[in-house]
Amino acid sequence: MKRLNISRNTRSNFATYAMVIIVFLVLQILGQGGMLSSTLKGQLVPICAYVVMALSLNLTVGVLGELSLGHAGFMSVGAFAGTVAAVSLQASIPSAGVRLLVALIVGAACAALAGFLIGIPVLRLNGDYLAIVTLAFGEIIKSIVNNLYIGMDGGGLHARFLNNTMTLGEGGRMILNGPMGIPGITKISTFTAGFLLILVALFIIFNLVNSRSGRAIMAVRDNRIAAESVGISITKYKMMAFVISAALAGAAGALFAQGQTTVIATKFDFNTSILILVFVVLGGLGRMWGSIIAAAALTILPEALRQFSEYRMLVYAIVLILVMLATNNPQIRGFFTRLSKWIKDLLLLRFRAARKLAGETDQKGGGEQ
Amino acid sequence: MMKKFRFLSLVMAGALCLTLAACGGSGDSGAGGTAANPDSGAAAPDSSAPGNGGSTPSGAAFKIGGTGPLTGGAAIYGNNAYHGAQIAVDEINALGGDIQFELRYEDDVHDAEKAGNAYNTLKDWGMQIFLGSVTSTPCVATSAESNSDHIFLLTPSASSTDVLGGVANPLTGTVDVPRKDNAFQMCFMDPNQGDASAQYIAQNGLGQKIAIIYKNDDVYSTGIYNSFMAKAAELNLEVVSTTTFTEDSQNDFSVQIGDAKDKGADLLFLPMYYTPASLILSQCSAIGYTPKFFGVDGMDGILTLEGFDTTLAEGVMLLTPFNADAEDERTVNFVTTYQERYGEIPNQFAADAYDCVYAIYEVLKSANATPDMSASDLCDLLMNGITGITFDGLTGEGMTWDASGAVSKSPKGMVIENGGYVGMD
Numbered sequence: 001m002k003r004l005n006i007s008r009n010t011r012s013n014f015a016t017y018a019m020v021i022i023v024f025l026v027l028q029i030l031g032q033g034g035m036l037s038s039t040l041k042g043q044l045v046p047i048c049a050y051v052v053m054a055l056s057l058n059l060t061v062g063v064l065g066e067l068s069l070g071h072a073g074f075m076s077v078g079a080f081a082g083t084v085a086a087v088s089l090q091a092s093i094p095s096a097g098v099r100l101l102v103a104l105i106v107g108a109a110c111a112a113l114a115g116f117l118i119g120i121p122v123l124r125l126n127g128d129y130l131a132i133v134t135l136a137f138g139e140i141i142k143s144i145v146n147n148l149y150i151g152m153d154g155g156g157l158h159a160r161f162l163n164n165t166m167t168l169g170e171g172g173r174m175i176l177n178g179p180m181g182i183p184g185i186t187k188i189s190t191f192t193a194g195f196l197l198i199l200v201a202l203f204i205i206f207n208l209v210n211s212r213s214g215r216a217i218m219a220v221r222d223n224r225i226a227a228e229s230v231g232i233s234i235t236k237y238k239m240m241a242f243v244i245s246a247a248l249a250g251a252a253g254a255l256f257a258q259g260q261t262t263v264i265a266t267k268f269d270f271n272t273s274i275l276i277l278v279f280v281v282l283g284g285l286g287r288m289w290g291s292i293i294a295a296a297a298l299t300i301l302p303e304a305l306r307q308f309s310e311y312r313m314l315v316y317a318i319v320l321i322l323v324m325l326a327t328n329n330p331q332i333r334g335f336f337t338r339l340s341k342w343i344k345d346l347l348l349l350r351f352r353a354a355r356k357l358a359g360e361t362d363q364k365g366g367g368e369q
Numbered sequence: 370m371m372k373k374f375r376f377l378s379l380v381m382a383g384a385l386c387l388t389l390a391a392c393g394g395s396g397d398s399g400a401g402g403t404a405a406n407p408d409s410g411a412a413a414p415d416s417s418a419p420g421n422g423g424s425t426p427s428g429a430a431f432k433i434g435g436t437g438p439l440t441g442g443a444a445i446y447g448n449n450a451y452h453g454a455q456i457a458v459d460e461i462n463a464l465g466g467d468i469q470f471e472l473r474y475e476d477d478v479h480d481a482e483k484a485g486n487a488y489n490t491l492k493d494w495g496m497q498i499f500l501g502s503v504t505s506t507p508c509v510a511t512s513a514e515s516n517s518d519h520i521f522l523l524t525p526s527a528s529s530t531d532v533l534g535g536v537a538n539p540l541t542g543t544v545d546v547p548r549k550d551n552a553f554q555m556c557f558m559d560p561n562q563g564d565a566s567a568q569y570i571a572q573n574g575l576g577q578k579i580a581i582i583y584k585n586d587d588v589y590s591t592g593i594y595n596s597f598m599a600k601a602a603e604l605n606l607e608v609v610s611t612t613t614f615t616e617d618s619q620n621d622f623s624v625q626i627g628d629a630k631d632k633g634a635d636l637l638f639l640p641m642y643y644t645p646a647s648l649i650l651s652q653c654s655a656i657g658y659t660p661k662f663f664g665v666d667g668m669d670g671i672l673t674l675e676g677f678d679t680t681l682a683e684g685v686m687l688l689t690p691f692n693a694d695a696e697d698e699r700t701v702n703f704v705t706t707y708q709e710r711y712g713e714i715p716n717q718f719a720a721d722a723y724d725c726v727y728a729i730y731e732v733l734k735s736a737n738a739t740p741d742m743s744a745s746d747l748c749d750l751l752m753n754g755i756t757g758i759t760f761d762g763l764t765g766e767g768m769t770w771d772a773s774g775a776v777s778k779s780p781k782g783m784v785i786e787n788g789g790y791v792g793m794d
Contacts, residue, residue, distance in 0.1 A: 037489070037493045038493050039486060039489040039490050039493055042485055042486060046482060139617075143615075151543070164540050164541065164595075165540075166541060167541065168541050168542075172541070172543050173543050173544065173545045174538055174543055174545045175545075177538075178591060179586045179588060179591050180592070181506070183509050183529075183531035183545065184546035184547070260482060260510065261485070261509070261513035262481050262506065262509040262510045262513070263481070264481065264506055265586070266586055267480065267482065303490070306476075306490055309439070309476070310439060310440055312440070312476065313440060
């Protein structure tokens with residue numbers, strides 16, 4: 001029985017990888033054939049970034065079981081740190097791919113650091129308290145970035161807080177300009193890079209969840225007291241999940257920012273945090289493939305609804321409610337279970353028939369259970 | 370029982386969705402793909418406008434696109450610009466000349482990412498000329514996109530220097546964004562407004578001790594503040610109090626006003642849009658603090674704000690390019706048409722967008738452009754053409770553009786008296 005469980009898990013994981021790879025290949029082929037609209041093409045990188053965000057938050061909410069309402073804050077840290085790295089290295093690293101990789105790593109590292117620092121006070125709390133405090137930290141990050149000025153000249157990077165009083169040397173430029181954000185970003189994120197990042201995120205999450213640490217993390221989620229009583233260090237495992245989640249969010253932020261021409265701090269506000277939480281809840285807590293589909297679908301949906309002009313967001317909300325109701329409706333759920341069972345039976349019948357046929361032509365078919 | 374209700378709710382929501390879908394769909398097709406018309410009520414007069422070129426098939430009309438916040442907190446700006454442009458397009462189409470326009474505006478919710486999507490949607494539609502975005506941050510994004518696609522951009526109201534690029538940062542003197550050669554502005558650039566305001570205050574000796582309240586998470590407000598401070602230092606203006614607010618904290622200004630009052634400021638400089646400004650005016654009046662108030666073009670529209678006691682705005686000075694109460698024929702016609710169609714008084718965003726369409730029209734006319742030209746060819750033609758014209762519009766006489774993309778027109782100093790604008794000089 002235990003064996004069967006593990007194998008089902010692995011099967012679902014491989015199905016998730018396969019889904020991502022197939023969708024990527026299909027989109028690549030369509031893109032090569034010029035069959036994608038500019039709208040969809042322009043959205044591919046943001047979709048990848050939101051998918052990674054959803055996966056990252058699913059690690060905190062679904063696997064660790066703590067509600068984080070400030071996840072856009074980590075995205076922001078990653079976006080700005082990554083972009084500052086990419087812009088300042090523009091001259092020394094001419095290859096866009098390498099520069100993007102550096103940006104992603106810097107973004108992930110800075111967000112992980114932020115996650116660690118925030119985690120120290122936050123992870124002492126539980127439930128609603130933790131949610132509220134993460135919300136506050138998200139807002140703090142937004143305010144800090146809003147008042148941060150970073151410039152660059154021959155002498156390296158310069159930073160000021162609150163007021164921009166710096167004097168830059170010859171050939172210098174402001175990179176992060178307080179509330180104006182970073183205006184002149186060279187787009188170096190590609191769909192392929194986004195796709196690879198999704199695979200890396202899945203790889204990290206699946207391996208974590210199926211490891212000893214992952215089981216400890218889920219034990220903390222399921223019963224904190226029981227987990228503590230068997231000697232699991234609550235703080236350590238909570239922190240582990242939280243920091244990994246923050247790092248992934250940072251990488252997603254860096255990917256997102258490198259795919260835009262401008263980013264500002266207010267982009268990563270409370271609304272963005274909630275949007276990502278919606279992806280996770282809609283896709284199902286702890287269910288990674290669900291997060292991927294939900295993030296992609298809900299990013300495309302508002303654009304697909306443009307024909308409704310000003311009713312767009314209303315229709316979006318209704319669709320959201322419908323999907324939430326539908327996925328929780330026992331009848332519809334039952335219908336889908338029956339449907340999948342029916343398909344399975346059909347396939348099994350075919351398989352058996354084929355086996356039988358094969359068995360008849362041979363001497364005797366393999367044993368049937 | 371519960372189950373039944375749940376099922377019913379699903380069906381109801383589905384039905385609502387379909388109704389809306391039908392609604393939105395029909396509204397759109399009614400406009401003939403001319404424009405995703407935000408108020409379907411206005412669709413009727415639109416299509417009944419004589420010779421509405423919108424219904425002509427593409428290839429016979431120039432496709433003009435624009436993005437702006439048509440929904441959300443900044444919707445008033447987007448809708449004003451959209452409506453202003455629509456009036457200009459309908460007027461030009463009604464002339465029945467060789468040049469006909471099709472206009473389409475897409476919603477960007479005042480967000481750079483959404484603006485990029487909206488821009489791509491317009492590109493899929495076949496846009497040839499771009500009116501940019503209405504607000505600054507989205508326009509920084511769309512100007513970069515349209516620059517790489519080589520589509521001409523003339524924005525009515527995105528006043529940030531990063532929209533044009535190639536402008537030195539007033540604080541550090543560095544050029545942070547290279548010039549985007551396809552981008553032009555109809556409005557004043559933020560630093561010009563800050564400069565002009567400081568100059569105006571110094572020249573006319575309006576205040577000895579100046580207090581400033583600005584919105585430090587806003588590109589527009591911070592841009593004006595920075596250049597104002599740079600110019601004020603140059604002119605030896607004494608700034609005694611500088612306080613800030615953000616999007617989240619614009620519901621109460623007692624701290625900022627208190628600081629200005631304690632430091633004895635006799636002039637309050639308010640580089641911001643009129644909604645927060647109206648609150649500052651009423652809070653000042655509530656505590657009996659009566660300095661002089663000086664605003665910028667974002668203040669225009671304060672007199673039409675619903676629920677605002679306009680007597681509070683008496684004596685407020687502002688620099689604005691457009692005055693809805695002006696008595697010249699064009700302004701009167703524009704304001705009347707706008708009021709008939711949309712039931713409100715247009716602000717400078719509408720006037721700027723109206724002027725944009727006419728400026729493009731003049732260049733196209735003088736260059737004998739035809740609608741079958743590609744967006745890239747039109748871009749070259751308009752880029753060369755616009756630097757050669759002198760344009761008279763609602764927002765200024767004798768406007769000219771140079772290769773930097775900035776417009777040269779003089780801001781009008783206005784003061785509010787008896788519920789209307791009066792020229793200051």
